[in-house]
Amino acid sequence: MTRTIYRFTFDPKAAFDDIEASLLLAVFAAEGLHGAARVRMDASYLLPAKRRVCVIDASTRVGRTITTIFTSFVLRAFGADAVRVERIRKATDAAKAVRR
Numbered sequence: 001m002t003r004t005i006y007r008f009t010f011d012p013k014a015a016f017d018d019i020e021a022s023l024l025l026a027v028f029a030a031e032g033l034h035g036a037a038r039v040r041m042d043a044s045y046l047l048p049a050k051r052r053v054c055v056i057d058a059s060t061r062v063g064r065t066i067t068t069i070f071t072s073f074v075l076r077a078f079g080a081d082a083v084r085v086e087r088i089r090k091a092t093d094a095a096k097a098v099r100r
Contacts, residue, residue: 002089006067008054011082016049026070034062
């Protein structure tokens, strides 16, 4: 099965604490829609601070919800020029998404 993964890269002017808070709020919102248990089972994301990226697996309904909400939050908070979003479709490229 091909996974759909989104990789967000942020401009240095975007505060990492605000990026992290946006992700947590997106996860909390997904819990409101899908339930905490379903989010725990189906959500998958990485947020390595040193790389200033966020990688979200959007292969599930929960993952797509988190990705959509997170995208809205960070675009509003930082602006379109400060956020780059890439869709990664190959499973082999998923592990590389964080290392770039």
